[in-house]
Amino acid sequence: MGSFICQLLTIKTPKMKRTRTILSGLIFFLLSTSVKAQDYKGAIGVRFSSKAALINTSVSLKYFFDEKIAAEGLVTPGDPFALGLLIEWHQPMLTNFKYFYGGGVYAGFSGDRRVGLHGVIGVDYKIPSVPLNFSIDWKPELTVAKEFSFEPQALGLTARFTIK
Numbered sequence: 192m193g194s195f196i197c198q199l200l201t202i203k204t205p206k207m208k209r210t211r212t213i214l215s216g217l218i219f220f221l222l223s224t225s226v227k228a229q230d231y232k233g234a235i236g237v238r239f240s241s242k243a244a245l246i247n248t249s250v251s252l253k254y255f256f257d258e259k260i261a262a263e264g265l266v267t268p269g270d271p272f273a274l275g276l277l278i279e280w281h282q283p284m285l286t287n288f289k290y291f292y293g294g295g296v297y298a299g300f301s302g303d304r305r306v307g308l309h310g311v312i313g314v315d316y317k318i319p320s321v322p323l324n325f326s327i328d329w330k331p332e333l334t335v336a337k338e339f340s341f342e343p344q345a346l347g348l349t350a351r352f353t354i355k
Contacts, residue, residue: 231255231317234324236351238265244332244345245299246275246309251349255281261291263311271301277311277330289315297332306336309345322353 233254240247249265256262259282265275279293292312299305313328326349332342 231322231324231353231355233354234351235354236324236349238347238349240330240347241344244330244342245271245273245305245307245334246297246330246332246345249273249275251351253351263295265297271299271303271305273297273299275309277309279311281315284314287317287319291315291326291328303337305334305338307332307334309333313347317353322355324351324353325349326351 234251235253236251238249238251240249242248246265246267248269249267252264252266254262259280261279261281263277263279265273265277267273267275275295275297277293277295279291281289281291284290290313292310294308294310297307297309309330309332311328311330313326313330315324315326317324328347328349330345330347332345334340334342
């Protein structure tokens with residue numbers, strides 16, 4: 192896994208340079224801070240993402256099993272219709288901020304059926320005293336059925352209503 196990440200970080204295409212810069216800044220920010228946890232149990236909203244990913248602009252449903260572990264379901268209603276499930280580990284950062292990472296599976300059902308794995312790393316923010324939450328993440332996809340391909344162009348911004 193470490194050698195794969197090293198290879199990914201040495202790719203010289205303009206898109207990968209931009210992805211590498213964003214990822215490096217995010218990792219630096221995540222490693223340089225820590226503080227308090229969020230206070231919501233579940234959330235529903237919309238995740239806006241690049242069209243290149245199979246799981247792109249989606250309905251997002253998030254549920255916390257405990258303070259650190261959450262499941263996020265993603266439903267992309269377009270063509271192709273796609274479903275994704277992520278298990279995420281959340282860690283406190285600044286007040287009302289958490290960083291998270293995890294992985295899961297996805298499947299596309301319209302036209303060419305595709306199945307694959309996706310990872311996620313991001314930052315989650317809960318607005319105090321308002322039932323709103325925002326997150327920004329990188330969710331690369333590895334398609335393993337129908338074709339074998341890797342899609343790194345999967346940055347997303349999510350806005351959700353929270354449930355205590």
